[in-house]
Amino acid sequence: MTPKPAHAPNLSNLLHDEAARFTAEHPRSVAMARASAEVWRGGVPMHWMGDWATPAPIFAAQGVGAQITDIDGVLYDDFCLADTPAMFGHGEPAVARAIADQALRGAGFMLPTASAVIVGRLLAERFGLPLWQTATTASDANRAAIRWARAVTGRPVILVFDGCYHGMVDDAFVALRDGQPAMKPGLLGQLQDLTATTRVVPFNDLAALEAALAPGDVAAVLAEPVMTNCGMILPEPGFHDALRAMTRAAGTLLVIDETHTISTGPGGYTGAHGLEPDVFVLGKAIAGGVPAAVWGVTAQLSARMNAAAARVGPGQSGIGTTLSGNALALAAMRAMLSEVMTEAAYGRMLAGAERLAAGLRAVIAARRVAWSVVQVGARVELVLADPPPKTAAAMRKALDAEVLAALHLWLINRGVLIAPFHTMMLVSPVTQDAAIDRLVVAVDGFAGALEGVGA
Template identity: 85%
Template structure:
């Protein structure tokens, strides 16, 4: 059933997107794989959708087709496309210079806004969350003089080689997708199941772990929520082991104005935030405690001046600072989050209604404005369990079905994001489309 279903939906897509199909063929002559970035080919559609513009929570493609956007660039546009405040700030700064390798007045304001919002007093800028996570790992190793980091099975922290380790039948292995890696990362990266405190304690026991790098809610292998008490124990165990705790909130910033960390009282040594903080302008930030900053100063003094290999000349550029200033002061407001969370609640209720009405063995998981549909009655508590219920064919079929009905969700598993400008009608259309999919594939 699913193969025939997919064949029909692919044919429909090709018939309804002639300009995107033509542009994909033209792009293949100049872009390897037919797109500027290979992830642009990771959608379920048989050809990439070429975007024309995004306004609010909708995207129009080059064929003139309009989509309700619940992907939102996989988070950079979490507060909507084309925000007027960000557009004005970026345009103004671009006229005055995009980057100088010098700080600007906006940098001072951005730093104060970050400290007030997230609680950590001292900050650094990066161009992506990948860069920020790399910096966090390097500094953790420098200040602790320890070689090992711990990550959770199923994690993704950007293009950070150290985190490309997973469990295969309980054994740590490098992920097969890590191309060109010549070093065995399992020598310096330990991986444990999420929510498994016994495994975490064992991984920390040898006293050689510089940092634990974690999302507070796992969002990259299907959404996995922490068990009650997990984060308190994670913080206690890491402190007892002399290990730094790095919390990556690139996705879980959807929780509230101060992220999951503020909402749940977490106490990271390093806090990483990317994507949404600059409204789509490439930028990320990472904050540290005063105590850790002092230890970083000591480590820096020991090596003296020179290249550290941490950071790039584009990090903290004037354009990014202008965008972050607008986002933090005008866009990422309490009122915006209230609208997002209300919309997410409506989406969760709608999806749960479909599941109940159709008697489906599915469930819904969410963190703040981020919602995940899971093709299992009971949401898995770790990545190994999630892998067992991840039906790749069904996921692909759902994605393509939604695309053909004017809805975009993140192309990875079944994650949806509600923005403050997503209206109730769009949420209802998404729920109706998923209900239609459930009916169409009932026997598959």
């Protein structure tokens, strides 16, 4: 039987009704939004906080485990988890104790603490690279990796994959438009044409990758092991083996950014699938929500970095920020790596994600909608296409903005939060089966509502 279309032609009534319901049920958030707009540009401290589908921002009161309560007293099952920083739950006791203890003894000194040695050893044991540095965000870590790659190779070009996510890194804001490289419209205020020094190819396209590396001017490939910012796109079998072989043959460094794919398992996608990056980047969840990131390098690359630094001599490198590696962040990382990001925790997360993926697939089958589900460890994506696309160009065609807005608002009004940017859902170690089931029921209700939209 032919699947029903994923949506009917007119969503305006549904969106109107859901917006009215939100406004009626969130009077304090609506009032707070008006007050906030008087002091914060865009009404929120960081403009992404205004990117939810709601008529006004949700103002959070507290988060406990895998749930959030807002200032109107509305309780939500949280599958966004701060867009990954709270992946292991809000208010995690081990992290809270570590932060409180360190804060009483000083948040930062521009000096290492004893925890720094322990954290470094834990990182090396877990992720396999021997030498590490800290940053305040994964954006900073990726920028540092790019700078060092250019310094040690003497090459100008960085290669990224179309639709990638590497934080606020200018070099990564290049995409394919009608098959041609172009800077993303969101790269406001950038005067230089980054397409001169950033090469972009489709994910999973080995022929395009080989051609892009052929000139011998690519310093590094910066890659997510699974694409997570344009829907979720899995690598084809053999893709990562070929990527590693091609970069080595070309003398190009491989930087793997695991900021989202740490959901895969204790060692990230790299550990689970035996990847061999020259640089490993991890942010967001590594300090349980305290702003922090880490990046590790091989011993061989570290030696090349030392040689490049020696050529320059002493002085400012322009790589690093004052708050990187502060005592508070290292205390939080120590707690996360030793007490929170455990095999047992991942076991619970993966079991919950399997339950979620199975439930969503059952809805798709019962409702006969042309959707699909993609899963990477504890991260699950509901894709509005079947089969799930293998490139960003194909995925963009499936990301129906109006349907996504309606889905997000529908879920919020039924006490469920997922990441606001597309349909990414995270399961934490403390997410209850009942919460997963409520999310599945809410998606089923939305699919059912779509059957009547426009009728």
